[in-house]
Amino acid sequence: MAKPKVAFFDFASCEGCQIEFTNFGGPAFLELLNHVDVVEFREAMSEQTKDPLDIALIEGSFTREADRARLEEIRKRAKIVIAYGACAATGGINALKNHTTDYKDFVYQKDARMPHLDSSQALPISAAIKVDYAALGCPCNKYEVLQILSHLLHGKEPVVPTFPVCVECKRRETVCRYAEGDHCLGPIARAGCDAPCPADGIPCEACRGLVEQANEAAMEKVLMQRAGFSKQRASDKSRMFAANCRADTVQEQKQ
């Protein structure tokens, strides 16, 4: 039986999730090549194909209408589409500018109206095409990606945790950031990363997005009362990676 054909594609992103793929080392990487055929991966290879794909891994956000056709073309060719990393899965860091309107003027000033600089809201690729699975996080967890691929190759449904990051900190016995006098989005942040940030002494920034029905109002209150944040800072906190997951944004995008 022919090996499944896998391809990588990129849109607005830092391409760091693709780089994570080179960090497995020899044995794991070469073993993976025994099970899949990597047929297209622009960042690492010149080979290109128009053939049907079994799995397309797409990194990056959908930020301009001009990219819609390319996304649709990939969707047409691929049996399974995986949103690869936060930018593709939720809009990620790119969506941090979504609530502002003057970003283009701020960066490009007098040149901001040049037509090639056109860019609109940063959205997950699911705003343009149907997405089957997501490897969340910024960067994505490379072992979770292997697990998702492995499940799919074995005909199983990948399981991605839906509980909050706090669960993983407890499991690792990481001291709570609040107990250290810091702040954290762990209570409303979606887990699956094994909570590396609090273990490294920094707050969780919810790079995998928010849990379903996150109590954002309570989170704001905790940020103000326990970490001494201003109302504005507490309210803006989750925009860094989870701007498109916030209730206010979801509501707006529905309208």
Added chain:
Amino acid sequence: MSQDIRINVHHLTRVEGHGNIVVNVRSGKIEKCEWQVPEAPRFFEAMVRGRHYSEVARITSRICGICSIGHTLASVKATEAALGIQETEQTRKLRTLLKHAENFDSHVLHVYFLAAPDLLGAPSVFPLVPTHGAVVARALNLKRLAHEWGSMIGGRTTHPTTALPGGFSKWPTVKEMRLMRDRLVAVEGELAATLETVKALAPKIPPFARPTEYMALHSDQEYGLYDGVIQTVLPDGNKATYAVADYKKCTNEYLIPQSTAKWTKNRIDAYAAGALARFNNNHGQLHPNAKQAAEALGLKAIATNPFLNTVAQTVEIVHSYHESLRLMDELCKSGIKDEPLQKPTRYGQGAGATEVPRGILFHEYSYDTDGMCLGGNCIIPTNQNHANIQQDFEALVPTLLAQKVDEKEMELALEMLVRSYDPCISCSTHFLDVTFVR
């Protein structure tokens, strides 16, 4: 014979980000010869507004997945300059070691995976697995080692967690440092093999020369990488230096329609940044083993062939390796202690610079009295190379036409030229397209 050539490389492969090469030659006359950058713009300078100083490096690190350590360090240095924070000696050593890990990691990736396939006539590393399996495995293992070495200090290498304004949030233990040192020592043979591989491929590097201005950090203490002042050297050896705070005076950004990334210039029409620019500025300060490597590979300052950037990267792999062994020894000897984060002493504006694998990187921010960011500016090495790549194109295309190369050969030469810069286009915004019009 009059030639007609039409090259249109849309989204060049084996580079980070998106760039196009467009060349049109009609009856031997060049009608168009452009390096284009169509990457989707991402507006990071606007994103940091209204964010707390402790979050800013975490945001701007996301400019680039390959040089996220460098972006983090340039960002925390700029924030520290703005907030009047002095780094401790231990922090400086750990950051320098982290910088070397990134340099080693990224150069291994570029030399083996992005540049070498061209010299072996392969479209990528994948077809080389059956034919050059041991070399591919060596490359993957060196990459993995650099990833773990960087992660030991930075928490991880893609978007490091522990490097913060004021110091670190977590430190490696002396035991971990010793173990890592032993692992580095254990790959000394693989390092020598890397040199041999590059030496064997070097004769296939195209001969070409176009003298330009070379910009890099310069320090009296060491080969400029983590820190220093801005220095540029012209082909005649004339040097000029600038304070990091004056970075705008020597970058002079401008925008043109063929690019979503801003371009730069300084003393002449264009300048180059990257390993070759660092070598041309600071070769006298390389580790003795790296100097030997340069000699063995025939690299001499001032080197004006941009294709040799890959060779300069190989020399730096040796430099970063040996400098890191020295730093690890020093840290193991002095011990590594937990140091509380240094606190701001003022709130204002500040700039920071560091060398990322692809060249000199500038970040600048201003903060209000609550420590919230008012705005930022980032000038990325690949942007600084765009104008120089364009000028290389304008010199190389007539040379290739005179040599009567065909369209495919010219396309490959131009692709290899761009790849030799190891561009990071999502950094710069995204970059490359070659087109010949018939």
